[in-house]
Amino acid sequence: xxxxxxxxxxxxxxxxxxxSLMIEKGLLTTEMVDRFVEIYENxxxxxxxxxxxxxxxxxxxxxxxxxxxxxxxxRELEIxxxxxxxxxxxxxxxxxxHAVVCTLCSCYPWPVLGTPPNWYKExxxxxxxxxxxxxxxxxxxxxxxxxxxxxRVWDSSSEIRYxxxxxxxxxxxxxxxxxxTELVTRDSMIGVGPTKAAS
Amino acid sequence: xxxxxxxxxxxxxxxxxxPPFEPPFEAEWQRTMAAxxxxxxxxxxxxxxxxxxxxxxxxxxxxLTTSYYEHWLHSIEHHGVSKGHIDxxxxxxxxxxxxxxxxEPLPEHQASPELVAFVDAVVTHxxxxxxxxxxxxxxxxxxxxxxxxxxxxxxxxxxRYVRGKVGTVIAYRGSFVFPDSAGNDGEEDPQHxxxxxxxGAALWGPKNAELRTSSTFDAxxxxxxxxxxQEGARS
Numbered sequence: 001x002x003x004x005x006x007x008x009x010x011x012x013x014x015x016x017x018x019x020s021l022m023i024e025k026g027l028l029t030t031e032m033v034d035r036f037v038e039i040y041e042n043x044x045x046x047x048x049x050x051x052x053x054x055x056x057x058x059x060x061x062x063x064x065x066x067x068x069x070x071x072x073x074x075r076e077l078e079i080x081x082x083x084x085x086x087x088x089x090x091x092x093x094x095x096x097x098h099a100v101v102c103t104l105c106s107c108y109p110w111p112v113l114g115t116p117p118n119w120y121k122e123x124x125x126x127x128x129x130x131x132x133x134x135x136x137x138x139x140x141x142x143x144x145x146x147x148x149x150x151x152r153v154w155d156s157s158s159e160i161r162y163x164x165x166x167x168x169x170x171x172x173x174x175x176x177x178x179x180x181t182e183l184v185t186r187d188s189m190i191g192v193g194p195t196k197a198a199s
Numbered sequence: 200x201x202x203x204x205x206x207x208x209x210x211x212x213x214x215x216x217x218p219p220f221e222p223p224f225e226a227e228w229q230r231t232m233a234a235x236x237x238x239x240x241x242x243x244x245x246x247x248x249x250x251x252x253x254x255x256x257x258x259x260x261x262x263l264t265t266s267y268y269e270h271w272l273h274s275i276e277h278h279g280v281s282k283g284h285i286d287x288x289x290x291x292x293x294x295x296x297x298x299x300x301x302x303e304p305l306p307e308h309q310a311s312p313e314l315v316a317f318v319d320a321v322v323t324h325x326x327x328x329x330x331x332x333x334x335x336x337x338x339x340x341x342x343x344x345x346x347x348x349x350x351x352x353x354x355x356x357x358x359r360y361v362r363g364k365v366g367t368v369i370a371y372r373g374s375f376v377f378p379d380s381a382g383n384d385g386e387e388d389p390q391h392x393x394x395x396x397x398x399g400a401a402l403w404g405p406k407n408a409e410l411r412t413s414s415t416f417d418a419x420x421x422x423x424x425x426x427x428x429q430e431g432a433r434s
Contacts, residue, residue, distance in 0.1 A: 005261060005264070005265075006269075008226070009298060009301070010294070010298060011228060011269055011272065012226065012227070012228040012297075012301070013294045013295075013296075013297040013298035013301065014272065014276075014290070014294045014297075015228040015231050015232060015235075015272060016228070016231070016293075016294075016297045016301075016305065017290055017293035017294040017296070017297055018235065018272075018275065018276070018279070018285070018290060019231050019235065019305060020293055020297075020305050020306050021285060021289065021290065021293065022235065022238055023305055023306050023308050024306055024308075025242075025284075026311075027238045027239075027241070027242045028234065028235060028238040028314070029308055029309075029310060029311050029314050029315075030305065030308075031310050031311070031314070031315050032234050032237075032238065032311070032314045032315055032317075032318055033230055033231050033233075033234040033235075035234075035315045035318045035319065036230075036233055036234035036237065036318050036322075037223075037224060037230045037233070037234070039318070039319075039322050040223045040224075040233070041222075041223055041224070044322070045223075080323075080324075080325070081321075081322050081323045081324055081325045082321055082322050082323075082324075082325040082326075083325065084325065085325040085326065085327035085328070085329075086327055086328075086329065086372070086373075088370075103205070103206050103207030103208075103358055103360070104204060104205060104206075104207070104251075104356060104358055105204065105251055105254070106267060111325075114223060115223040115224075115233075116267075117217065117221050118216075118221055118266075118267070119215050119216055119217040121266075121267040122215070122216070123206050123209075123212045123263060124212040124213060124214065124215040124216070125215050125217075126206040126207070127206040127207065127208065127209040127210070127212050128212065128215070130207045130208055130360065130402070130414045131207075131208045131210075131360075131402075131403060132409055133409065133412055134409045134410075134412065135409070136215065140214065140215040140217065141215075141217065147410065147411070148411070149411070150411045150412070150413070151409075151411065151412045151413075152396070152412075152413050152414075152415060153412070153413070153414045153415070154414075154415045155207065155358070155414055155415060155416050155417070156417070157356045157358060157416055157417045157418070158328075158356065158372070158375060158392055158417035158419070159247075159327070159328040159375060159376075160372055160392070160394070160417055192217075
C-alpha cells in the first residue's frame with residue numbers, strides 16, 4: 001500500500017499515532033503493551049523449550065508422549081499457547097537431522113522459543129534454507145552436518161509449529177534434568193546449531 | 200499472489216547475519232506493535248491469515264528492506280484503513296504531530312484489567328486453527344501427491360517452489376482453517392491438512408540439489424492432486 005521508505009523516526013511517530021487512535025477507541029491501553037512485552041522479555045523464551053528437551057532426555061515415557069503429541073506433552077509442564085497451539089517435535093538421530101524454516105513469513109514456536117530472532121525473519125535464511133541447507137548450516141551457522149546424515153527442512157507453511165529435539169550430549173549420563181537444561185540452546189531447537197557440550 | 204514474501208529457493212540474498220544475542224524488541228515502537236496486533240485481533244480487524252496478506256500487499260522493494268515489526272505496521276494500517284477503522288487523514292495528521300513532538304504523551308486513558316487479562320489469556324491458550332469438517336479425507340500417509348501448479352491471485356500458502364512438485368504424504372494433521380479463504384476475508388472453510396515430503400532433487404533438479412536433503416511442506420487438501428495412492432491404504 002505504500003512504497004515510501006520511512007525513517008525510524010517516522011515509523012515511531014506513525015505507530016504512536018495509531019496507538020493514540022486505538023487508545024481512544026478503547027482497543028488498547030499502555031498496560032496491555034507493557035504486559036505483552038513483560039511476557040516475551042522475561043517469561044516466555046527458549047528456557048521453556050530447554051525444560052521440555054531436558055525432560056525428554058531423562059524421561060523416556062515423556063519423550064514418547066512429546067513425539068506423539070508435543071502440544072499435550074508441553075501442557076504437562078504448563079508450557080503452550082499463542083503460536084504453539086499445534087506443535088510437532090522432530091527428533092534428531094544419527095541418521096536424520098531436522099531444521100525449521102518459514103519461507104512465506106516467520107512462523108515460529110513462540111511458547112517454547114519466545115519471539116523469533118531477526119535472521120529467522122529475514123530473506124537470507126528464508127530463501128536459502130530450503131535450497132541449500134547443508135551449505136547454510138556449515139557456512140552460516142558453523143554447524144556442518146555429516147554428508148551421510150539426511151537433512152530434512154521443515155517449512156512451517158501452516159499453523160503447525162515445528163521444533164527440534166536435539167540429541168543428548170555425550171558424557172551426560174549422570175547429569176540431572178536441571179543441569180541438562182543448561183546445555184540446550186535455542187539454535188539447537190531450531191536445528192541450526194549444536195547443544196552445548198558437557199565439560 | 201506471486202509476492203516477494205514467497206522466498207523459498209530464491210537466490211542472491213547473500214549471507215545470513217545471525218548475532219549470538221538479540222533483544223526481543225529493539226525499539227519502543229516495536230513493543231507497541233506487538234501488542235497492537237492482539238488488540239486488532241480482538242477488535243475483529245483481521246484474522247491471522249488476512250493479517251499475513253496485509254503484509255504481502257506491501258510494496259516489494261519496501262518489504263525486503265524493512266523489519267518484521269514494520270511489516271506488521273503496514274498490515275495493521277492496511278486493514279485499519281481499508282475496513283474503515285482508521286481515518287487515514289487523521290492518522291497522517293497525528294503522525295506529523297508526533298514526528299514534530301516526539302515527547303508529547305499518548306492520550307490519557309484508564310487502566311483496563313479486561314484488556315490485560317485478554318493478553319494473558321491469548322498468550323497462555325492461543326487460538327488453534329483446527330476446525331472440524333465433514334469433507335472426506337482424500338489422502339493418507341504414504342500417498343504420492345503432486346502439488347497443484349497454480350497461481351492464486353490473493354492470499355495463499357501455496358509457495359511457488361513446491362508448485363507442480365511430487366512428494367509423499369508423511370503425516371495427516373487434522374482439518375484447519377483454509378488460508379486461501381480466511382486470508383482473503385472469506386469464511387474459515389476448514390480443509391484437511393497434510394505434511395508432504397519432497398526430495399531435494401525433485402525441488403531443484405538432481406544437478407542442483409544437495410545430497411540427502413528434502414523439504415517438508417504443509418499442504419491443505421485443495422493444494423494437492425493424487426499421483427498414486429498407497430497400495431491397500433484404501434481398503
